[in-house]
Amino acid sequence: MASPATLLVSIRHQEGALCTLQAATAPYSPHSPQQLSHTQAFSTSRSGPAWHSPGEETEVSKPAGAQELEEERRAPGKNPKEEESRHLSPLSSGEPRPERLAWPGLARRETLREMALHSKMSRLVEATSRLVQVEQTLLLPLLQQRPLPLHPKDSIEFRNICSRMALQREGQQFERDLQEAHQCLKTIIGKLICSLAVVPSDSYIPVRSALRQILQNLLAM
Template sequence: MAGPAALLVSIRHQAGALHTLRAAAAPHPPRSPLQPSHTQTFSTSRSGPAWHSPGEDPEVSEPGEAQKLQEERKALWKSPEEGEESGDLSPLNPDEPKPERLAQPGLVRRETLREMALRSKVSRLAEATSRLVQVEQTLLLPLLQQHPLALHPKDSIEFRNICSHMALQREGQQFERDLHEAHECLKTIIEKLLCSLAVSPSDSYIPVQSALRQILRDLMAM
């Protein structure tokens, strides 16, 4: 038989698993746009060669050469002929399909329906864990001071370890397997608590048993 100390150990590990589950249930952080090195701005007071404006060529010193270079640049950037769109990269052969627009680096990837469903399940598992910790702290812990019960802290340790491993995956088949194992482990924790309470029936256990059964029903419906 175990007293409050064993339950506190279980609660501590369940709280660690809860923190991990809440982090895993959060949306993926957006990817920050990549800034190419050639677009970075530099201070004009920085040591080194002087920086020139876009229309300036540092190698051109004669006015006539500068004007000639400017005309050549204008010719390169003149408007496209009639029937063409500015910036259109259509192939020369009209029968060839147009190339698809490439995804720009730094854009946030949209979450798939499967990923949304998995994240929802993680969130519900976190909610069930939170409810279990609350029941243990507010209802079960005071009872153990008078009525020690058989507890199994190892299950809570295993639950925390599974959640920690799952959070490292973030997605994929291993993530789904870990999520399933965490779900089953939490069910086992609650079922064993109910069995321990049933060994020594008492009216004082009824609120605890009712709350644990409700959490278990919600877990089985996931």
């Protein structure tokens, strides 16, 4: 049988895991857009179109490349519409296509996958926070009256898994650690429910109900 001190040890490791999870789920701060300096703003305003007084005739010189292209189109034997259609012809099957057009659904699949991982992490944080709250407010006062069999090693393992997750934050190893953290938290809650089940006391009914609700939310993930 474990004393309240043993439960406090478990709670301390669970709180450490909770802080690690909350730090891992915190979104990155977006970078602020780069502001134009005074010199850049001045040069941009100077590079704009020039204004002329009314009645003043101005001649806009065409670039050399554009003038040669226009002369080439006006040459005899060449139809401008045929030239334009030739430049706008679709890519053949053998020509490489831009990557963003070749895989239009790739970015969306990655986004949905990241959203699913973020949702799973948020639920894990919520379940851990709820477990610590139930242990502190409901279970700890009851242990002062009657000890229960507890397993603090599971809470230590849970904290270690969350620490590994904080170092990864992405990739297959992160997903495996996330799944392992879910399983470890389920084990902690399941063992607490089993320990409370052997105690013939109505005072433990609210604790068991709260723990079952947390476990049910985890199983739904």
